[in-house]
Amino acid sequence: MNETIGIILIGIGLTFDFFGCLGLVRLPDVYNRLQASTKCVTLGTCSILFGVFLMLGPTAAGIKSLLCIIFLVLTAPVSAHAIARGAHRSGVKLWKGSVVDRYAEDKEGGL
């Protein structure tokens, strides 16, 4: 039973990872690409790791995959945040169809 659910979760995770990579190719600029890659890859990888835990049970590898979930959820958004901030500070422009950029407005206003 657990094996079946585990395999289903791993399949779902792979699908999410695939769509995250597809978003990386299709979306127009750094910030949108970060959105797709961070969200989909975090949830996809967490899903794969949880599937591994369900399949293996509380063994050495299973417990380690649970720990990996915690560290992944804590660190992946922080790194995305750092990349986005660094990109904006070094002058990467938003996509031409963007609606508003309050960050640039505030920086020019002497932040």
Add this chain to the structure above:
Amino acid sequence: MKSKIVLFILGLFVWLLLSWPADGQDFFQHLLVGILVAGFVAFMTGDMFTSRPKHFIQFRRYVWFFYYLPMFIWECIKANIDVIIRIIRPDLPINPGIVKVKTSLKSDTGLTFLANSITLTPGTLSVDIDKERGFLYVHWIDVKDKDVERATSIIVERFERILRRIFE
């Protein structure tokens, strides 16, 4: 000193999980090495770990944390489906921009968790924090409102009222 104790306990806990199935004599070996390593790490870096260690023994913070967790996971799944629908539609329905939102959280941990939650939930990615004035700059894949107040009520508020009870 209290901060060092908190870090020691957390470090030992993670160590024991990493060296999981250990029984009999093995367990005491792992425990001894874990105590030595966690003690060393706590001694060297303990003061940096947390500025308000007594928050770790307040039980209601854990209760709110476990209330926050399922809500966060649900929002995360919704976010993923939302992004996937945007990606696979041929006309690529995005309307991006960076908006400014307000937050009333003050502590570092609270702000970090708020920024992480914003990043993992529908269509938003936090770009920068202005800590003194309490502003967050958020990249939004589908800008519904450019106004600071209304963007705040859409993006931040549902997390903020829970996170305030956990971390403030």
